[in-house]
Amino acid sequence: MGVNKEQVLAALEGVASPTGTPLPRTGALSDVVAGDSKVFFSITVDAADVKAWEPVRKRAEEVVRALPGVQSALVALTAERRAGAAPPRPPQAARAAPARAAPRGESLQGVPGVAAIIAVASGKGGVGKSTTAVNLALGLSALGLKVGILDADIYGPSLPKLLAIRERPQTIGGTRLKPITRYGLTVMSIGFLIDEETAMIWRGPMVISALTQMLREVEWGTLDVMVVDMPPGTGDAQLTMAQQVPLKGAIIVSTPQDLALIDARRGVSMFKRVNVPVLGVIENMSYFLCPHCGTRSDIFGHGGARHEAQRLGVPFLGEVPLDMVIREKSDAGLPLVATEPDSPYAQIYRDIAAKVADQLKGAGAGRAAPKIVIEA
Numbered sequence: 001m002g003v004n005k006e007q008v009l010a011a012l013e014g015v016a017s018p019t020g021t022p023l024p025r026t027g028a029l030s031d032v033v034a035g036d037s038k039v040f041f042s043i044t045v046d047a048a049d050v051k052a053w054e055p056v057r058k059r060a061e062e063v064v065r066a067l068p069g070v071q072s073a074l075v076a077l078t079a080e081r082r083a084g085a086a087p088p089r090p091p092q093a094a095r096a097a098p099a100r101a102a103p104r105g106e107s108l109q110g111v112p113g114v115a116a117i118i119a120v121a122s123g124k125g126g127v128g129k130s131t132t133a134v135n136l137a138l139g140l141s142a143l144g145l146k147v148g149i150l151d152a153d154i155y156g157p158s159l160p161k162l163l164a165i166r167e168r169p170q171t172i173g174g175t176r177l178k179p180i181t182r183y184g185l186t187v188m189s190i191g192f193l194i195d196e197e198t199a200m201i202w203r204g205p206m207v208i209s210a211l212t213q214m215l216r217e218v219e220w221g222t223l224d225v226m227v228v229d230m231p232p233g234t235g236d237a238q239l240t241m242a243q244q245v246p247l248k249g250a251i252i253v254s255t256p257q258d259l260a261l262i263d264a265r266r267g268v269s270m271f272k273r274v275n276v277p278v279l280g281v282i283e284n285m286s287y288f289l290c291p292h293c294g295t296r297s298d299i300f301g302h303g304g305a306r307h308e309a310q311r312l313g314v315p316f317l318g319e320v321p322l323d324m325v326i327r328e329k330s331d332a333g334l335p336l337v338a339t340e341p342d343s344p345y346a347q348i349y350r351d352i353a354a355k356v357a358d359q360l361k362g363a364g365a366g367r368a369a370p371k372i373v374i375e376a
Ligand SMILES: Nc1ncnc2c1ncn2[C@@H]1O[C@H](COP(=O)(O)OP(=O)(O)O)[C@@H](O)[C@H]1O
Pocket: 122, 124, 125, 126, 127, 128, 129, 130, 131, 132, 158, 232, 284, 285, 320, 321, 322, 323, 324, 326, 327, 328, 330, 331
């Protein structure tokens, strides 16, 4: 079943641009990706015209969603920045959101109801960023905070797997999406809507636009903290994302090897460049405990991230060992902090979460136990 590109384009003939031209003939439409029952495309307009185009985007989404065989449609509005022009503002959601003071004194719009957004990032992929993000979110939740997690790793969404989520989010009133709740976390991932292969072909601006919509057109509700699992790397796309999301702070995950540390260093400098405070560095796969004999070995040269953090003048948040249990549980969608809260692994993540919570309260990393009220 499903729908094909021609059917989508035919339907879009009925959607008019602000000047009355049928959308497919405006030249603003990206390639239409129609796979299965999911449709994705973007509309690229001049940054100054974003407001006028937002209703067109909404209408296009409605029209495509109404096609038989379509389960989900995501239409992204992309503001192309002209040389020398100011950076595009994220498209405004239909309902007016109160502008919050951005941590950097810019006019970055917050997400209504969300007190703090923090990024979990890494210089390169495969270092355990998503595993860390999930367990950190659960650790914050165990402290009594209301926590959401957003999978912004659009090129390799991992939350559907790490949290064993197979259902699709429901829409509320046609356009807003209801996030999924798992282990007490409010969860949203582009992976709920689009296949991983589809996401791989997105261009940078489409990614930014999809991210903006996942932030602003999802009913996040009231959250103390939103943890954002960022795509790996420190290139332009990551830099733009770091600029687009109103971040309170960032956490860098690294393995102890020299090469990973060089990338971690780039990560720290990337966030510093956009004035996002680095809340700290976590060393993942820090050391190996043999499951049979209990012997500890430092395969990657343990301690590198701690030294690097000291050198860079950012807090060191903790070490997570390389352990089969972590890998198995993580890949089975059974995150340790939720499923084995009494295990030593869960304790490690909770300690890290306590340090992060402490910093979010402005208490500084050097202080002792966080003054968070834990509900009985
Ligand atoms: N501390 C750890 N010990 C063992 N395996 C781990 C650990 N952290 C992550 N992994 C495993 O490494 C792989 C990559 O982790 P993932 O969190 O997806 O990384 P990233 O998001 O950085 O790509 C996964 O199979 C995961 O289960």
